[in-house]
Amino acid sequence: MKNYSSLIFFLAIVFLTACKKENTGTIKLAQHCPPGFELTADNKCLCRSLYHQYNSLNNAGVGGLQTGLPPMRDGFSPQQIDLGRYLFFDPVLSGNQKLSCASCHNPALGFSDGQARSTGFNGQLLNRAAPTLWNVAFLKSFFWDARASTLEEQMQGPLYAENEMNNTQEKLLSSLNAILGYRELFSQAFPKKNNNQIQINEVYTALAAFESSLISLNSRYDLYAHGYHEALKKNEIEGMNVFRSFVARCAECHTPPLFTNQQIAVLGTPEQEDLPFDAGAEKTFNDPSMRGGFKVPTLRNIAQTAPYMHSGKFASLQDVVTFYNSGRGHAVPENEKLSLHWHIWEPNLTQYEIERVVDFLNTLTDESFKPAAPQELPSGLQPVHLKKIIS
Amino acid sequence: MKTIFKFLGMLIAAAILFGAGYLVSKKQKSNVPPPPTVNYFSGAGTKNxxxxxxxxxxxxxxxxxxxxxxxxxxxxxxxxxxxxxxxxxxxxxxxxxxxxxxxxxxxxxxxxxxxxxxxxxxxxxxxxxxxxxxxxxxxxxxxxxxxxxxxxxxxxxxxxxxxxxxxxxxxxxxxxxxxxxxxxxxxxxxxxxxxxxxxxxxxxxxxxxxxxxxxxxxxxxxxxxxxxxxxxxxxxxxxxxxxxxxxxxxxxxxxxxxxxxxxxxxxxxxxxxxxxxxxxxxxxxxxxxxxxxxxxxxxxxxxxxxxxxxxxxxxxxxxxxxxxxxxxxxxxxxxxxxxxxxxxxxxxxxxxxxxxxxxxxxxxxxxxxxxxxxxxxxxxxxxxxxxxxxxCQSPGTANVLSYMLEKPAPPRDTKTEDRGRLIYYGICSGCHSYNLRMIGPPTMTIQALYKDNPQGIADYIAKPVHKRTDFPEMPPQDYLSEEKRLEVAKYMLSIDK
Structure with missing residues (x-):
């Protein structure tokens, strides 16, 4: 039965794709903020979370259970966020109109893509795994190697990379400006604009607005953190205590409340067999001491985003924890001399402890604010991110 | 009454920090010798x-x-x-x-x-x-x-x-x-x-x-x-x-x-x-x-x-x-x-x-x-x-008796009246919007039902019963304390957008 309906769905998509029909200006952008945000009198969406009860040392947004969040991007209008949602799911953003942002950052797959390495423009495998977008509003650097410092800067990477979405700024603007529906939506989202031509910065702002709205701070762990200790089962609390112990030391870099301290760490994780050693942040900072260094990723919704690490080398969380337990530098190629992070050591966790840490990681899941993909896109194209799940 | 408890809690917190040694010794009931009553805060060069x-x-x-x-x-x-x-x-x-x-x-x-x-x-x-x-x-x-x-x-x-x-x-x-x-x-x-x-x-x-x-x-x-x-x-x-x-x-x-x-x-x-x-x-x-x-x-x-x-x-x-x-x-x-x-x-x-x-x-x-x-x-x-x-021209550090704070650092810095807002937008807004149908009914509808009755909302959300067949059943929010449930209920009744 399930397969049957999938087939119909798939055929429907093929059919609809075949008769691409531009949507002409019937869409009205949302006037309310997405969940997790309060609308202010001047039409801005401000993030609200129970974590805003707490402060944090030096306002760094790292600490323990009841610690405040780091500074974030918010204050976009409901219309900008909603426009960003249409753009995010629209393959019109790519050079061949076959890839959307959601192709690699699929809401159904934890805003990642379920692949070890993402699929590029011509179906080729890219070099790294797609990071989740949950809680990107709080991050101060982007990409595994931290080479962008704003979302706007980040998105220009995949948009214009030849092996990714392979668009150009000119082509992107001309495709969008050719769509009446988008011109109308951009004037809703940017009411002060003085001509009806879409500007590239408006595209970036809208995408950043949508991405900044992806908040995940209501997991069962969070209930525990706010004081409802019944939210976690005994095995999960055991796992939490291993996680934050100074033996496993996970929390030293995956620090609450976001479960990242946003630093670069050199771990020495293995690469995929067909790829050379990934220099990571060494290239970004032109610093050999950062060779093989990557940004510490958040662990929120981590159970939704296998496989893991920049290389997608580990299929399961169990494999990841086992890596950390297997000895400092055990997977570093012989010819590489890395400045491995000091917390990479030999914790000698038992199998039981490893399994409990995984139990705990599973409590960090919260997708209650997951946005819906648009039913129809202003371009008239069909959303492409669904195909992958159907097939 | 709740405020009094909060106040007492703050007193206790202050006392822990500044009077820890004293209070145990004073109220000792068992035969066990009390712990040392050394006052680490007034002797030995520390202040306060x-x-x-x-x-x-x-x-x-x-x-x-x-x-x-x-x-x-x-x-x-x-x-x-x-x-x-x-x-x-x-x-x-x-x-x-x-x-x-x-x-x-x-x-x-x-x-x-x-x-x-x-x-x-x-x-x-x-x-x-x-x-x-x-x-x-x-x-x-x-x-x-x-x-x-x-x-x-x-x-x-x-x-x-x-x-x-x-x-x-x-x-x-x-x-x-x-x-x-x-x-x-x-x-x-x-x-x-x-x-x-x-x-x-x-x-x-x-x-x-x-x-x-x-x-x-x-x-x-x-x-x-x-x-x-x-x-x-x-x-x-x-x-x-x-x-x-x-x-x-x-x-x-x-x-x-x-x-x-x-x-x-x-x-x-x-x-x-x-x-x-x-x-x-x-x-x-x-x-x-x-x-x-x-x-x-x-x-x-x-x-x-x-x-x-x-x-x-x-x-x-x-x-x-x-x-x-x-x-x-x-x-x-x-x-x-x-x-x-x-x-x-x-x-x-x-x-x-x-x-x-x-x-x-x-x-x-x-x-x-x-x-x-x-x-x-x-x-x-x-x-x-x-x-x-x-x-060095420095006269030395004799003026610094301690680097601890004169008052305990606040564990939290948000007033209680803001907590209802944080809970409403931070949690409830996942299912409820002011005037839109989302997963649950619009807040406007809830306001009409519970006008002047925040306790009614606070009680309901702890143990929801499935009333409306056109909406999914609400999961219990009993992880929120009674105090927090009442705060969010009051906030929910107060908004107009």
């Missing part, structure tokens, strides 16, 4: 006797050999005093609540012992605010003896921590704490490690046979005073470690300590930062700023008495463009130094030759950059690399 106040009776929970300390913690309420009697307790204790006073009872020399058997991770882990931990003997854990993660206002004192893994006492991300009168030895990293904290006093501890004695790292406003730091690899450290999320370390006072014979062979874990500490250094300042070193007795440290260095000191560590690498504005006042640097590392031997040092030993070394530093009576000491150090 005015902060002391009496408080109402503390609920006492007793734990005896064969019982579980964790169980007592799980059942404890804010403000409880948990007294642990002599015996051996084989457990890891975690405290994720505020205002817990965990106290060992020492009877005729018998201590309550937390025994890790080299297989348990940490002895005590806390995340709550206003914590007191005292009078425990902690042995043989793999990780830390006592570790705090973001708890503010803590007192850790009178503990005896032996052969316990990585750090003996390690508060992290905490503001306003006292670490005093602890004895620590056999720790393979820093015995007392103040990491990413503000306003900490480390007073009158004995720290020996560990790799690093006392380390103040990426922290501000720390007073290290009156400690006996001997026979470690390195004595007292003030460090900026790169790659941590809080980048600065400044305003540290190191005074009146005995820093003696720190010549232990380094047994740090390979890869750890302290594993590269050369043996035989009394005080090491790495990249930290505004460190004052005053009135210490620093003798018999075979590498050097005091070393100031930039971040190049530690090899094989990932650099951090956000960490300022140089020690700046270091102030070295009067210190008694003798017999240091009798057997320095090769680099210092070479430096002696380069600087044409003919006197015996090395007291003070500065390597790498840094500006604005000074030393009083430089000619008293054998120094290398202090050419840029001026003569």
């Amino acid at each position: 006797a005015s902060g002391l106040q009496q408080t109402e009776e503390r609920n006492v929970v007793e734990v005896k050999q064969g019982q579980s300390i964790q169980e007592a913690v799980n059942n404890a309420k804010s403000g409880d005093l948990i007294r642990v009697y002599p015996g051996t307790y084989k457990e890891t204790i975690y405290i994720d609540k505020d205002n817990i006073y965990l106290q060992g009872v020492v009877l005729e020399g018998e201590w309550p012992i937390l025994e890790g058997e080299k297989k348990r991770n940490d002895a005590i882990l806390y995340s709550g605010n206003n914590m007191v931990i005292e009078n425990f003997k902690i042995m043989n854990y793999k990780g830390n003896g006592i570790m705090g993660q973001a708890g503010n206002n803590f007192i850790i004192r009178n503990n005896y921590i032996i052969d316990t893994g990585v750090y003996g006492i390690f508060p992290e991300f905490g503001t306003n704490g006292l670490i005093s009168h602890n004895i620590l030895s056999g720790i393979e990293d820093a015995a007392i490690y103040v990491g990413m904290c503000d306003n900490i006093d480390v007073l009158y501890n004995e720290v020996f046979k560990s790799v690093a004695g006392i380390e103040i790292e990426n922290s501000r406003h720390a007073l290290v005073e009156g400690n006996y730091v001997h026979d470690n690899t390195g004595g007292i450290l003030a460090f900026i470690t790169p790659g941590l999320p809080i980048k600065t370390c400044f305003d540290v006072i190191i005074r009146n300590n005995f820093i003696i014979n720190n010549n232990l062979e380094n047994f740090g874990e390979p890869g750890s930062i302290v594993a590269s500490l050369p043996r035989g250094t009394g005080i090491i300042i790495m990249a930290a700023d505004e460190v004052t070193i005053e009135n210490n007795i620093i003798t018999g440290n075979e590498n050097a008495g005091i070393v100031m260095t930039d971040l190049n000191f530690i090899a094989h560590i990932t650099k951090d463009p956000e960490s300022e690498p140089n020690p700046d504005r270091i102030v070295i006042l009067d210190n008694i130094m003798s017999n240091n640097g009798s057997n320095p590392i090769d680099e210092l031997k070479a430096a002696r030759i380069a600087y044409m040092v003919t006197a015996k030993g090395i007291d003070i070394v500065a390597v790498g950059g840094g500006t604005g530093s000074c030393i009083r009576d430089k000619s008293k000491y054998v120094t290398i690399g202090l050419d840029n150090y001026s003569q």
Whole structure:
């Protein structure tokens, strides 16, 4: 039965794709903020979370259970966020109109893509795994190697990379400006604009607005953190205590409340067999001491985003924890001399402890604010991110 | 009524911090001798006797050999005093609540012992605010003896921590704490490690046979005073470690300590930062700023008495463009130094030759950059690399009695009336919008049903019954306390958009 309906769905998509029909200006952008945000009198969406009860040392947004969040991007209008949602799911953003942002950052797959390495423009495998977008509003650097410092800067990477979405700024603007529906939506989202031509910065702002709205701070762990200790089962609390112990030391870099301290760490994780050693942040900072260094990723919704690490080398969380337990530098190629992070050591966790840490990681899941993909896109194209799940 | 409870809670919190020793002794009912009533706040040069106040009776929970300390913690309420009697307790204790006073009872020399058997991770882990931990003997854990993660206002004192893994006492991300009168030895990293904290006093501890004695790292406003730091690899450290999320370390006072014979062979874990500490250094300042070193007795440290260095000191560590690498504005006042640097590392031997040092030993070394530093009576000491150090004009640190805060640091900083808003938008808005149908009915509709009846909403959301077949059943929100449910209900009824 399930397969049957999938087939119909798939055929429907093929059919609809075949008769691409531009949507002409019937869409009205949302006037309310997405969940997790309060609308202010001047039409801005401000993030609200129970974590805003707490402060944090030096306002760094790292600490323990009841610690405040780091500074974030918010204050976009409901219309900008909603426009960003249409753009995010629209393959019109790519050079061949076959890839959307959601192709690699699929809401159904934890805003990642379920692949070890993402699929590029011509179906080729890219070099790294797609990071989740949950809680990107709080991050101060982007990409595994931290080479962008704003979302706007980040998105220009995949948009214009030849092996990714392979668009150009000119082509992107001309495709969008050719769509009446988008011109109308951009004037809703940017009411002060003085001509009806879409500007590239408006595209970036809208995408950043949508991405900044992806908040995940209501997991069962969070209930525990706010004081409802019944939210976690005994095995999960055991796992939490291993996680934050100074033996496993996970929390030293995956620090609450976001479960990242946003630093670069050199771990020495293995690469995929067909790829050379990934220099990571060494290239970004032109610093050999950062060779093989990557940004510490958040662990929120981590159970939704296998496989893991920049290389997608580990299929399961169990494999990841086992890596950390297997000895400092055990997977570093012989010819590489890395400045491995000091917390990479030999914790000698038992199998039981490893399994409990995984139990705990599973409590960090919260997708209650997951946005819906648009039913129809202003371009008239069909959303492409669904195909992958159907097939 | 609720407000009164909150007020009492705050009183208790204040009392824990400032009057901890007093209140137990006053209300003692059992035959057990009371814990020491030493007032660590008004004697011994620390300030703020005015902060002391009496408080109402503390609920006492007793734990005896064969019982579980964790169980007592799980059942404890804010403000409880948990007294642990002599015996051996084989457990890891975690405290994720505020205002817990965990106290060992020492009877005729018998201590309550937390025994890790080299297989348990940490002895005590806390995340709550206003914590007191005292009078425990902690042995043989793999990780830390006592570790705090973001708890503010803590007192850790009178503990005896032996052969316990990585750090003996390690508060992290905490503001306003006292670490005093602890004895620590056999720790393979820093015995007392103040990491990413503000306003900490480390007073009158004995720290020996560990790799690093006392380390103040990426922290501000720390007073290290009156400690006996001997026979470690390195004595007292003030460090900026790169790659941590809080980048600065400044305003540290190191005074009146005995820093003696720190010549232990380094047994740090390979890869750890302290594993590269050369043996035989009394005080090491790495990249930290505004460190004052005053009135210490620093003798018999075979590498050097005091070393100031930039971040190049530690090899094989990932650099951090956000960490300022140089020690700046270091102030070295009067210190008694003798017999240091009798057997320095090769680099210092070479430096002696380069600087044409003919006197015996090395007291003070500065390597790498840094500006604005000074030393009083430089000619008293054998120094290398202090050419840029001026003569100190500083009158000393006598005006600083303590770096702890005059009032407890607030555990939270949002008023109660804002909490309803945070809960509504932070949680409820996932299903309810003001005038739109989402997963649940619009807030407008709920307002019409519960006009002037916030208690009705508070009761309903704790145990929802499925009323509307056109909506899915609401999951219970009983994880919110009754108080919080009422706050959010009131907020929900108050909004108009």
